[in-house]
Amino acid sequence: MSPRSPEPRQGRATILDVAAAAGVSRQTVTRAMNDMTGISQATRERVQRIAAELGYTPSRFAKGLVQGARTSIGLAIPDLTNPYFPAFASSVVEAATARGWNVVVDDYGHGTGNALDAAARLAPQVDALIGYLGDHAVAAQAMLGRRPIVGLDDPQAPAAGSISFDYAYAARLGLERLVARGCRSIAFLDSGQGGIAAGRGSAVSAAAAERGLQLLKFAAEPSAVHAREAVTAFLAGKAELDGLLVFNDLMAAGALKALQAAGRNVPGDVAVIGMDGIPLGELVSPELTTLSLDLRSVGRAAVGLLEGLLSGAIEPRASDSALLLRHELVVRQSA
Amino acid sequence: MSPRSPEPRQGRATILDVAAAAGVSRQTVTRAMNDMTGISQATRERVQRIAAELGYTPSRFAKGLVQGARTSIGLAIPDLTNPYFPAFASSVVEAATARGWNVVVDDYGHGTGNALDAAARLAPQVDALIGYLGDHAVAAQAMLGRRPIVGLDDPQAPAAGSISFDYAYAARLGLERLVARGCRSIAFLDSGQGGIAAGRGSAVSAAAAERGLQLLKFAAEPSAVHAREAVTAFLAGKAELDGLLVFNDLMAAGALKALQAAGRNVPGDVAVIGMDGIPLGELVSPELTTLSLDLRSVGRAAVGLLEGLLSGAIEPRASDSALLLRHELVVRQSA
DNA sequence: GTGCGCAACGTGAACGTTCACGAAGAAAGC
DNA sequence: GCTTTCTTCGTGAACGTTCACGTTGCGCAC
Known part of the structure; x- marks a missing residue:
């Protein structure tokens, strides 16, 4: 042989x-x-x-x-079953494909995983990383060595590149709308997860204090079912409620269900505002008023940042490597 | 130096x-x-x-x-913004991660791309492929050489491994339900795309013929907005309608919107049944009765098949490399 | 002091491809 | 007939890592 x-x-x-x-x-x-x-x-x-x-x-x-190809990027997201993330992932994949890059997707929400596990799995496979990394951005950067990271929603300790959201602005916009509708008893349904998610809650609290508003806060795991249960429990309590701002659209959809089940009319009895602007908001009844983000532009921006970092056109941690995006109020039916 | x-x-x-x-x-x-x-x-x-x-x-x-690692698989899907696919992708990613594999995701729905483009992009990057490839499975296999492919919804020309769905069974189940509710004028809202999508329509037609039912068929691009427009146009015509079976849940959600806008009560005036069983169905009003698929098991099955093919435990194109899964009727409010 | 074993570390080869260069042969110009 | 040019094809080297060895030095038993 x-x-x-x-x-x-x-x-x-x-x-x-x-x-x-x-x-x-x-x-x-x-x-x-x-x-x-x-x-x-x-x-x-x-x-x-x-x-x-x-x-x-x-x-x-x-x-x-x-050939020394640099054509694979990692995308670390917490949960593909929350419609926000595939919407984001879709725009990242589109922008990456346009540049001839491949995207390795890691969904770290299964089981007890966290962003660090995802980074560890992706590190040996990719030339750069985009992701919702929260507090783990620093540790992830150590794993990636010199390869750039674009972190989302990490204003405290930004990665080489970062995209953050002006929650203070969004919170003002949302509360303003509720107040303008005459809401007096406003609550914020927060996400029960800390870390990445904390920014929204504190921004809403700050905006309420700024306006001299009493704000009720309660929380649930960031899914529609959990939000539904949390709102049902909240309504069972004594608290008044005529305006509800919600951590994200998915939870807002669950909140709508709970309100309707409790016989509250939306927006007549309770006005509801979600956050993110995912397509789901147009399919629920009543259609969801929301603080909307142009998700396609978020993905494009992330990939654009990464390209700049990879080519050296953008300096890590410089002023032009940190983007701040604003939500926009999209008025539909729920508030 | x-x-x-x-x-x-x-x-x-x-x-x-x-x-x-x-x-x-x-x-x-x-x-x-x-x-x-x-x-x-x-x-x-x-x-x-x-x-x-x-x-x-x-x-x-x-x-x-x-080291000759075989740890990257490709996932080719048509559209990440259709909630069905991220739900599926999520289960594939989960099953792959459990085996220490990475998943390179390609969404070929952007612009004018098709599954073959996705396969071409993925071929140089992966050791195996899972995807909705439709007619392109053969061409994709040529690009992959000896590396195995698990195709979804390709009963005609199955790839090395394949997962198909018993649409005949699902169609009977759906029509049965509508007839049992007393529906006399039943329509099927099909997807306007041919290829992969054709199986559902013909199965529904066959099941209707089998029952001696007159079935109206019309079609739209597979998105909620397009479905909504198509149903609105359909209602504007003369046709009677008291039962509607829809290509998928996303389109069914759009159909609900159109029916409500036209003043038709669901399920009172028109009963609606979707297909897929995505979580969205529980968030719309009325909640969607649907022919549901256990999406997590689909992803698990696909990755399991791939593992068998990679290890040689399963022969390509053999009887145990072609799985047929059944939908299950989940009765909620819309029918 | 000789031999042996073990821990710690080093070296040639191999993985499969492309790049840079070289060689052979034919065609063309004069 | 000789050189030149072009087409077609082949060969050494390199990419960065791991594998399978080989080597060194030290402690210990006899």
Whole structure:
């Protein structure tokens, strides 16, 4: 048995297998496979045919090693089942695809995982990272070494690049709307998770204090069902309620359900405002008034930042590497 | 200038940079970085510290080349903004992560892309592929060479592994429900896209014929807004309608909106049944009765199939490589 | 003091591809 | 006929890591 049989049964065929089968050299196979010049049309076709017969596909490792490709980015998100994140992921994938990059997606919400686990899984696979990393951005950067990170919603300790949201502005906008509608007893349904999620709650509290508003706060895990249960429990208490600002649209959708189940009319009895502006808001009844984010622009911005960081056009942790985006009030039916 | 300066400014640091800076050999750095035996604790820590200072991270290409890792799978889906697909993607990512695999996600719905473009982008990056490939499964297999593909919803020309859905069964279940409710004028809102999507429509037609039912069919692009417009236009026509079966839940949600806008009570005037069983169905009003799929089990099954194909435990295109899953009627409020 | 074993560390080879260069042969110009 | 040019193809080296060895030095038993 020769060390390299003409048609290896196991393991992937290599370029040398194809070369041997075609009676040419490595380089000629390379020329044929990559549509390079310096090869006759006849040879090109013959080699391609033989390659296909052998099921040969070039090793991405060997190719990447010699070419030094930088084309894989990681995307770390907490929960693909919360519609906000696929909407965001979709725009990241679109922007990355336009640049010829691949996106390795890691959803760290399963089980007890956190962003650091996701970073650890992605670190050996990618050239850069985009993600909701919260407090773990620093540790993630250590894992990534010199490869850039664009962190979302990390205004405290921004990563090399960062995209944050002006929650103070959003909170003012939301409360203003509720007050303008005549709401007197306003509550904020927060996310029960700390970390990344804390910014919204404190911004709303601050905005309420600024206006001299008494603000009731309660919290739930960030899902529709949990929000529904939390609102039901809240309504069972004595508290008055005629205006409700909610951590995100998904939870707001759950809140709507609970209010309706409790016989409260929305927006007649209780006005509800969500946050994020996901398409779901237009499908629920009543349609959700929300503090909307242009999610496609968020993804584009993140990938654009990353491109700048990778090329060196943008300095890490500089003024132009930290973006602050604003929500916009989209008035529909719920408030 | 020596060919390898102690602290290279540009380009990633290599194992040799670390070795030189620490005054040890490659192999010792390897031992330190990978927590191997045969190294003193003092040296291990010193090397790790120096590696961190240099921002060294091992090249995935070199590592993959020598270790022959098979840990990246591609996931090709048409549209991340349709909630069905992230729900599916989430379960694939979860199952893949549990096996230590990474998932490269490609969303080919942007612009004019199709599944073949996605396969072409993914082919150089992954060791296997899961996806909604439709007619392109054969062409995709050519790009993947010997690497296995698990295709979804491709009963005609199954890939190496395939997961299909028993639409005949689902259609009978749905129509049965509508008839049992007393519906006489039943329509099916189909997806305007051919290819992958055609199976549902023909199954519903067949099931209707089987029952001797007259079935009205109309179609729209598979999004909530398009479905809403299509239903509005349909209602503006003369046709009677008291039962509506819809291609998927997202479109059904749009249909609900249109029916309500036209003053039709659901389910009083028109009963509506969706398909897929995505969480959205519980958030709309009335809550959507649907032909539900256990999406987590679909992802698990796909990854399990892939694992079998990769390990050789499952033969491509064999009886055990083609799974047929059944929908289940989940009765909520809309029918 | 000789031999042995073990811990700690180093070196050649290999993974599969592309790049840079070189060589052979044919066609073309004079 | 000779050189030149162009097309077609082949060969050494390199990418950065791990694997399988080999080597050194030290302690210890006899």
